[in-house]
Amino acid sequence: MSLTNKEKMVALISNGIAVFSLLQERGDLPKNTTMYDFVLKVIPEDVKSELSIELIDEVFQYVSTAHSS
Numbered sequence: 001m002s003l004t005n006k007e008k009m010v011a012l013i014s015n016g017i018a019v020f021s022l023l024q025e026r027g028d029l030p031k032n033t034t035m036y037d038f039v040l041k042v043i044p045e046d047v048k049s050e051l052s053i054e055l056i057d058e059v060f061q062y063v064s065t066a067h068s069s
Contacts (some may be wrong), residue, residue, distance in 0.1 A: 009043070009050040013059045016042045035060070 003011070016039040023029045029038070039056055 005047050005050045008047050009055065010059055012043055012047065013039055013051075013056055014063060017056075017060055017063060 017035060019042070020029070020035050020038040023038075036053065036056060040051070043051055
């Protein structure tokens, strides 16, 4: 069974958020780089049609809540 494009997008967003957080903790991000900017840059073009700010927010909220419990 293959992942759908939306499932791939959720995985990529989650990974992008994790990498962003690590780079932010290390101070390795360019100044004024937001999580949204970072995630938008790391998503491959072939699945960008599934990308939305709302989906980034939803994934971020879920991951944040899941890790704080």
